[in-house]
Amino acid sequence: MNKQTKVIVIVVILLVIAGAFLYPRLDFRKSNEGSSSSSGAAASSGLPVEVVEIKKRTLKNQLSVTGTILPNESVDLRPEVSGLVTKINFNEGEYVKKGTPLLYLNDDELQAQYQKLEYTQKLFESQENRQKQLLAREAISQEEYDIVLNQYNTTLSDLKLVEAQIQKTVVRAPFDGILGLRQVSEGSVIGVGDVIVRVVNMDPIKIEFSIPERYANLVKLGSAVYFSSESSPEEVEGTVYAYEPQIDAATRTLKLRAQSSNKEGKFLPGMFVKIRFVLDEINDALMVPSESVIPELQGYKVFVVDAEQKALERNVEIGTRTESEVQILSGLEEGDLVLATGVLQARTGTALEVTKIN
Template sequence: MKKHFKTIIGGLLALGLLALILFNKTGLLSKQNDRSGFVSGKQSVILPVHAMVMREAPLNDVLVAAGSVMADEQVEIAAEASGRITKIHFTEGSSVKAGDLLITINNADLLAQADRNNFQLKLAESREERQKQLLEKQGISQQTYDQVLTELNALRAEAALLVAQLDKTRIKAPFAGLVGLRYLSEGSFVSPGTKIVRLARVQPVKIEFSVPERYVQYVHNGVSINFKVDNSAETYSAKIYAIEPVIDMQSRSITGRALYENKTGEVIPGSFARVELPLMNLSEVLQVKAEALIPEMGKNKVFVYRNGKAQPQNVTIGIRTERMVQITEGLQQGDTVITTGLLQLRPGMAVELRQLDQP
């Protein structure tokens, strides 16, 4: 029995040795080794990236501030006298000139008083002239003449008062501009202070903005600013013409105003304005996109494309804008800086340039 068992074991060992020899001759073991090498090669896959070539270009540092568009002049036209509106002389949304009659309030009683005063004034002037001639001939006393002259002057003062009261019933445009939507109709009763319509001059417009006090030295008359409004994709340019003489103690900021011609009227007063105040303009400097910069342990680095691989490079930066960062040391013109795939990059990793972006 034991002899038979040993024979079986010996036969199995012989078959196993024969099978090993056959596998080696047919190359199956070498193919398996090749396949394992292929699996390990997945760690060195080439990473597609975008990059930019370093070139000197202008770099402008700006401060972005919130602002508002204001009409050059704006006023709520209101009544100065009590009475009923007898006539509206303007069309809503139309332009008017300075001095144009806008509203007439019932003034029949004042006109009647003015007529009566006019008759009395003519009579008093004739009487004063006759009394003056008699005084020269010593036909009357000086006291009598003075009394007549006083009556004449009183009527003249009353005439001036009536003119002033009549002016309050004829509401005129204080300056040229656009009238808005009226709040009242003909026949409405108004009293002093009742608002009737808004008048605004929108050519030019003012841009009001505030900046923190540490930027005060950049805000002065004649400085050009750029601004945008939400209802247009265009960037507009205006010039600062006035600033507040003191810094606001609550916000610790200073307010300035700039003037924009607004010839076509596309900038509407009341709009929100995104103001860009220039701080520093550099003519020709090396710069990279902000997303290409990697902060690390208090320093900054970028990945540079060299001979098909990504190599880290420490850099020193200067001013920073919303999109770009100035490079003062570490790079030179012609270097290719990788701008995408930074999270996957490792020193010496193989990369493939798919796109070169412009600075």
């Protein structure tokens, strides 16, 4: 055996001795780690869940819909008679009171007719007075007096007719409101179909919207609505004052209108608004998250945490639904802990580890 071979043999012997010495220690550490892992798994063997503690509170049964802002009053002003525009008595965009003269049409011919009838009326009035005196002395017959009286009364009626025609040559504001853009000019001849200007009353405003027919029986006059627009995201309160007496057969919806103050002019007619319509309020309602309710063939169920921190199945009867919650009518009591997570994994008797209580 040469020297190199001896060295190799010695190194192998040393490695064997070192392995024999270290192997029991490694095996012992592995066994300790395995036992620690087993004990940790046993400690956390419960299903981790989040629960909700049931408390009585007021439930606002409400819908989220969209609607449109309408003016309180709006009209396109048109003349009642044709004629030449002699004077425009308003500025675009200004606020006017009811009865304010806005436009004048030429009434020269009507004024001449009115003046002529005034002279005729005075003549017949004096004749009627004389005939009345003569009739009192029986100097004339009743028939002669009646003829003069009829002429007098006819003239009075003609005067009222011409006066009414003269009034039609002045276009007045039909209500308080803001004027829009003028569509005519002085000197133009306009007809009864020509638009002069639009008048809009925007305080209060009306909010028109529709709800599904299944909620029609819950509608009450005076119900509150809350609405907002893109330009005014803060919610403003309104009140339902009227609704259609029938369901729209095409859309299966019921149309409603609400009213709200608009003194600052934030909302303009035609605006698109988001509406939160409160149908009714339920006191002492028990609410659970929608994900807690499991539908079954015979109804619905939820899981609660019992005294031993295990899952317990409860059959429940549900009521009103909101966007994220469901009302429980029976099957639960105030203070119950209902599973909000881990619902699909839970079974009756499943050990639970509650990680969060809402």
